Amino acid sequence: MIRKKIYNPESKEKTSERRIFGGNPTGIFELNDLKYQWAYNLWEMMLNNTWFPKEVDMTKDVSDYKNLTSDEKSAYDKVLAQLIFMDSLQTNNIIDNINPFITAPEVNLILVRQAFEEALHSQSYAVMVDSISTNTDEIYELWRKDMMLKTKNDAIAQVYEELAQNPTDRNIVKAMFANQILEGIYFYSGFTYLYTLARSDKMLGTAQMIRFIQRDEVTHLLLFQNMINSTKRDRPELFTPDLIDEVYEMFRSAVKLESEWGAYITQGQILGLTDDIIAQYIQYLADQRLHAVGLEKLYNVEHPIKWVDNFSKFNDQKTNFFEGNVTNYSKGSLDFDDF
Template sequence: MRYPEFYERYRAAIRDTWTVEEVDLHSDLADLAKMSPQERHLINRLVAFFATGDSIVANNLVLNLYQHVNAPEARLCLSRQLFEEAVHVQFYLTLLDTYLPDPDERVKAFAAVDNIPSIRDKAEFCFRWIDSLSDLQRLETREDRRTFLLNLICFAACIEGLSFYGAFAYVYWFRSRGLFGGPATGTNWVFRDESMHMEFAFSVVDTVRAEEPDLFDDKLGEQVTQMIEEAVTAELAFARDLCGDGIGGMNAEHMREYLEYVADQRLSRLGLEKKYGTANPFAFMELQDVQKLANFFERRVSAYQVAVEGNVSFDESF
């Protein structure tokens, strides 16, 4: 194999297998019943976004990334990611069924891309980058490969690495108040999966930069920075929709600071200059990257792994 790192990432992902059935959501119905109208609005909007977000990521995997990433060991990672996105969609559908028992409310949640402006703007941002590769059957030219890189970076840095991280912050904010332990349990595992998806994509970018360093020039860097700025703007509009004038310790201003903090992390990982220089305002998010802590009552900690048997020899003649 030319890229053993990708094969090891695939094996690591298998060890991180989890199922939706391990998450208990029904114990949180009492929390939902005592929430204020503003808090219920936040939950409804958040679930509506979750219901469609991972499906959009899966679409890009199938339509674009798998088609153009040809290394077999890298395709193993993408195949595994598609399975994980399906588990995430199942988890969010279960959230819908549990928290929105009214069929009409669930229909509205599924139609969020069409009738909720803040979610529609996020989706249109995604679709623009999905469509950027729709006419490319092969990456024949330097410009084609740059377009592919921009798509990959968008979904790693802006969607999985920013949009989802912002959504996770709302879930962990509830948990920090002793509410919604069930969604936080599932989100621990989704968070772990998405972090691995993001790091795989960044590793692909690293590999491309090592093999074709001229592709990642100043122009591409400027395009990536502008893309991330647009993503922050879309996420801030979503935050204003969710939070209104503020709910307890959560408001759009704090979320702006968190989004800018995360955006700087993504720019730094890509070797680009930070844009915002903003500190993380959410102390409850500082431990999430560790991913080894768990609520005492969870069925298993988020660091739990299953065994993977067998070895593969890495040899160019393989």
């Protein structure tokens, strides 16, 4: 597997011959001639979702943070440290590690947009840390010093490192699943703790910032799920039984890792988040992600904290990617009367 050419006038590739990876693109963005319509629909949604951290009022969070218990502060700081790592990783991973091998121009378009959004999220966390926390430097050093966090980060980065060191068809497919897990399990788990504070009328500005961030992450999750499903249709021979077994093991490992992390940061001291609830929620997320790409569920559990879904909802959040109908999100503020 080699990186695509950025200028390839010798290419005679037809639109119908495009592939998510392994194609032969010209390097020209012909956006009136698409193979993957879902990608352009997603591009338009991402543009409609444009927002900036300065839109969120963090004033009340400054005093709220001071009044958190020591356990709540510790968990808040660790969650931020985890989110900082993941968005930092993704900004570089998308541009340097994934996009160079993606050969469908309409997909290149949204990967560039995703990288921008991941960088924007890093700015959001900087705003949160600098305006709220009294130990800014410590939070930014946790990824080095907290061994539980470092172990988790090392595991997340491993699949991306495999692709960087050995860019094969198989490793690109695995990296797509790794992105699905990152966007659809690890991020969701971190957001849930911050929503739990907001449910107790604490850190509402943080919850609003996370709400904007999660709205972006929904599109990132849809991006990789559609990349996986499109590759399955175009190149079914890549999805061998042993690859599928490896994917299932990736999900099992992710569930175990995130469940242990959730128990570690909450220490049984966060109202509404017991170790069992955390584990079941992560299992539920894993099942949802597997089902979205046509794989069997592993856990078959119910959603244990359905209230959390209300926190990430914006008005008119409706999209049909395959029929091409996109409804704009609106930028409302949180209404906690419903929770």
